Amino acid sequence: MSQKINRRKFLQTSAALAAASVAAPGSHASEMDQAIKAPAIGSNLSSPASLPAKKGPRVVIVGAGWSGLTMAKYLKKFASDFDVVLLDKREQFVSCPISNAWIANQVNLEFLTHSYVDAAKNNGYIFISATAIDLDRAGKTLYTTEGAIAYDYLVMAPGIDYDYARIGVEDPEVEQQLRMHYPAGFNSASEVMAIKHKIENFNGGTLLMTVPTGNYRCMAAPYERACMAAAMMKQRGVKGKILLLDGNNDIRIKSEGFRRAFSEYYADIIEYESSAGITDILLEDHEIETEFDNYQFDDAVIYPPIRASRVLENFGLADPASPQKEAAIDPYKYHLLDDEHVYVTGDSRSQPFSKSGNTAHSEAKYVAEVIVAHARGEEIAWRSPQTMCFSGVKTDPLESMSIIAFYKFNEHEKSFAFDRVHLMEKWSERSGQAGLAWAEGMFRDMFYS
Ligand SMILES: Cc1cc2nc3c(=O)[nH]c(=O)nc-3n(C[C@H](O)[C@H](O)[C@H](O)COP(=O)(O)OP(=O)(O)OC[C@H]3O[C@@H](n4cnc5c(N)ncnc54)[C@H](O)[C@@H]3O)c2cc1C
Missing domain, CATH: 3.50.50.60 (FAD/NAD(P)-binding domain)
Structure with missing residues (x-):
């Protein structure tokens, strides 16, 4: 009970802090x-x-x-x-x-x-x-x-690189242990392969996954990965759960869609906790400490905050x-x-x-x-980058949600914000195929003439 009250208060405070912390680009x-x-x-x-x-x-x-x-x-x-x-x-x-x-x-x-x-x-x-x-x-x-x-x-x-210091890991020895045993999987194929093996060999208990705070790489991917891992556990009939600890006060993007996917398909597998920022990791005890609770885990994929x-x-x-x-x-x-x-x-x-x-x-x-x-001594007009991201929630066949958005400078906030957002939180096989076609088109553009 007291924990719930604390958590709600914390959510209000952190939302206010987040709103106050928007800085102008290049302001330093x-x-x-x-x-x-x-x-x-x-x-x-x-x-x-x-x-x-x-x-x-x-x-x-x-x-x-x-x-x-x-x-x-x-x-x-x-x-x-x-x-x-x-x-x-x-x-x-x-x-x-x-x-x-x-x-x-x-x-x-x-x-x-x-x-x-x-x-x-x-x-x-x-x-x-x-x-x-x-x-x-x-x-x-x-x-x-x-x-x-x-x-x-x-x-x-x-x-990018990972910034383990922002979750209180200052000891290089501990950082190495984390990189080796609980890789984040957001910076190299080697890490992703280790995670694939981890999920394929997971035979029960608690698989911990974490979502960092800040402007981390690919907002939707940690939630998507939880869905993909849960789908694999379901397929293999593994009796266990995925504990998804999110340092943020809510799912950062496509939140309605992910929440619905967690409850419709993976209610018995994914346990989602918001405002669960890591404060300490006790490696030998297989325990992670957050501001409100401590959690035991059997295996883990720990995504720390990132930096340039x-x-x-x-x-x-x-x-x-x-x-x-x-x-x-x-x-x-x-x-x-x-x-x-x-x-x-x-x-x-x-x-x-x-x-x-x-x-x-x-x-x-x-x-x-x-x-x-x-x-050539010329100037060109600014063009916004375009964000496009497909997130799988279900497999065999792959079903995905998507978002497409541009950016606009907000004079009041003195920062860039989303503009012309097209959010599709209803997942479908068609969107799953569109995501794969998008990637194929990108690879073709980058690798062929
Ligand atoms: C699981 C996952 C899912 C994702 N899903 C999507 C998605 O659906 N849609 C989407 O748009 N994005 C997605 N992303 C994000 C996307 O991968 C990154 O945003 C993108 O790779 C950024 O491109 P980049 O060129 O800035 O960095 P990178 O692709 O990381 O490239 C940086 C390169 O620099 C090289 N490098 C670094 N230092 C040096 C050095 N000193 N000397 C030489 N080379 C160096 C590295 O080897 C690397 O190849 C996803 C990411 C992950 C991890």
Whole structure:
């Protein structure tokens, strides 16, 4: 009883705090450390990377995810004279979108996996498999594990990292244990594969799943994953439950649809708790502590809050005042406030857009145009990115809900907010098929000409 009263009070307070905490994009600019770093690496890595001589303005893109792949393709499309170099620390692309459907065997791994070599060959740019390790903005040089690359424009599209410190995990040993035993599955195919194995081998008891606070990657995906895992448990006749602990005071998106799916299909499997932000994790006891309760679990998928990829901070680009350690960029043109030759896009951007693949894809086409216009001394009008997200709730056949939305700057709130939202919370097989067709279209666009 007393717990319920506490929880309600907490919901009211946190809603008020959330409303008060909307900040203008780039509003921390004046506090930003604008110093330009000198490279601090060994001389062998300072020698030039093996690349053909550039024939036009060179754009180097760090990160061949949804943002970087789209950017590389459309830069070449809009300006064939540009010399575009895309690099990624990974050897091949495995999609995060649709990976929940893969977990539940609705698509195979081949559907998600694509070749960077094909993408570069088909679209006329250079791909190198390398890790960006340092940046000299004064000398316009990026240092990578394959050598130094001089640029005219640099696009940072490195995605996200997890921020375990925001759930009180400061000990690197504990963080490693969490990454290994209870991976979040929101940043690499390896993690998602570990989760797939976990769910396939789960034979009963409590499977804990968590939803972080903040602007985390893919708002709907943790709820979708709970549905997909529950569908698998149902199919295998596993006697157990999924405890879905949400740090937020309600389901963040498609809330009516997910609530209905939880009660219509998975009432005996999914137990959903809102306002259950993690305050401590007792690994040896298999226990998680939240502000109101402690919960025991047998296995877990723990999704901590996220931040912009660490490489932004390592390069001195992160705004120290930004809670998710994003860079201070022009909210309309995406370049650093103090450097019109360095851009930040995709999930590491600072605008509060949905961190989703479709957002990154539509935004990258626009930013490619911005960069080409800048090189030609022109300007183009701002275009909103488009968020489009399908969420599976039922399998065999896959049935999904969807949302499509744009953004508009709200002068009163001094931030961007959803605009022209088309929300379909009634799931269907047709929408399930549309989601797969959407992904196929995206892969075709990023990997073929
Ligand atoms: C389970 C799940 C479901 C999702 N469902 C959807 C959906 O239905 N619809 C949707 O639109 N979105 C969805 N998303 C979100 C989508 O995956 C991301 O928003 C999208 O990947 C962001 O693209 P990005 O290019 O910014 O980052 P990423 O795709 O993460 O790409 C960043 C790249 O940068 C590389 N990199 C990082 N640091 C370096 C470095 N130092 N040197 C070289 N390379 C580096 C990384 O290897 C990576 O390949 C989902 C995500 C998950 C996890």
